[in-house]
Amino acid sequence: MSARADRTRFEEVVLPQLDAAYNLARWLTRNGHDAEDVVQEACERALRYFDAFRGGDAKAWFLTVVRHACYDWLKRNRPSEIAPGDGSEAIENAADPAMLTPEQAVMRNASTSALAEAIAELPVGYREVLILREFEELPYKDIARVVDIPIGTVMSRLARARALLQRSPLLHAIRDRSAGAER
C-alpha cells in the first residue's frame, strides 16, 4: 500500500477520534495550547504505528497513543505530577475554601467550575480513568488497555476518583453555600 493510501485510511479511522483525543489531552495537560501540540504529536506517532492497529476499536487504540504522548509531555514538563503516590493530600489541600479571595469565591460560586476544578486537581492516574469512563464511556476493558493497568485497578482508581470528588471540600463548600442561599 502506498504511503498516501495508508494516510487516507488513517484519516478515516483516526480523525473522527480527534475530539476524544483533544479532550483527553486537554484534561491531562490542563492547557489547551499544550493539548494541541500533544495531539498533533500523537497523530504523527499513530500514523507511524498504524499497521500495529489490528482493526477493531480505533478509539481505544488511538487514545492509547494519545495517552503515551501526554505522559511524555508530562515527564518533560511536570514530572512531579506523574510521581508515584496517591496524591489525595493534594486534592484535599488544594481546594480549601477558607483560603479563597472574594474574587475566587465569586468565580467558584458557579458549580460548573467547581466540579471541573476538582477533576482537574485529581492526581493524573485517577483523572485519566475518570475522563475515559465519564466522557468517552469506554468499557473497563478498554480503559485497562489504554492506561495499561489491570481491570481491577481500573475499578479501584475509578472508585477512588469518585470518592475524592464527592469528598472534595470545594464542592462541599459550594453545596453548603447554595443550600444557605436557598434558605
Added chain:
Amino acid sequence: MNCHEAMPLLAAYSDGELDPVQSAAIEKHVLGCTDCAVRRDELASLRSRIRSDVPYYTAPPALHARVKAALARATDTPPNERPARDRWHWLTAGALAGSAATVFAWFVGSAVLDWQVGTDLVAETVANHARATLGNRLLDVASSDRHTVKPWLSARLDYSPPVQDFSADGLPLAGGRLDYLDGHPVATLVYRYREHTIDVFVRPSIGGRAASSPATATLRGFNVAHATGAGMEWWGVSDVSADVLQSLVARLARGPE
C-alpha cells in the same frame, strides 16, 4: 445478595459493566436497602453533574488543520530520508512491508547467520520456543511491566537482563521465563505481536563481543534473529516475519533509550 456483596458492585452496576443476572440481583437488593440505594443515587448524581457541569473539550478547527498538514508532511517525505529511528518504527509496525523503506533497511541491516558458529544454538532456541508455545509454560512471570519482569529474572540468574516494553509500537511485553540455553539458565523475554508470540533469549555476551546488527536464519519454519549489544547476546525466535523479528532484536540490542 446482601450489602457486603452488593456495595462493591454498585459502581460496576452504574457503569453498565455487570451482566443482566448480576444487574437484576443488584436492583432487587437496592429496593430493600437504603444504604445501597443512597450510594447508587450518589453515583448517578455525580455522573449527571459531570455530564452537565464539566466541559468536554472538542478539538478546535485549527487543530484539525494542523493535524492534516502534519500528516501530509509525514507521508510526502520519501521513506529513505527518514531518520534511522523512524525507519525502525516503520519496520516494527510492518507498515511498509515490501515497500521501499523495508527493502532499503533490509539490505542495510541484514546478514545471514553464521551457521558454523550458530547452528546448535539456533536449533536450541527454536526447540525452546516450540516447547514453550506447545505446552502451557509460556510465561513464568506474566506482566507487561518491565519493573516486574526484570527483578523476577534477576533474582533467579547471575545477571540482570535489560527489559523493555514496546507496547506503543505494537509489541507489548507479555512477561518472562527461564530457559536453558547452551547448558546455562537463560532469561527469556516474551513479546506479543498481533497473534504471534516472540521469545527473546538474553544472556551476557561472551568476552565483550562487539555489537553486531541482527543476523537471521530460518529453521523449521521459525525465524531466528541474533544480535549483540547492550552487553548482552540476544536471540529472537518466532513465527513472525523476519523483518519484525529483526527490528525487535535490533532495538533490544541497542539498549534502553
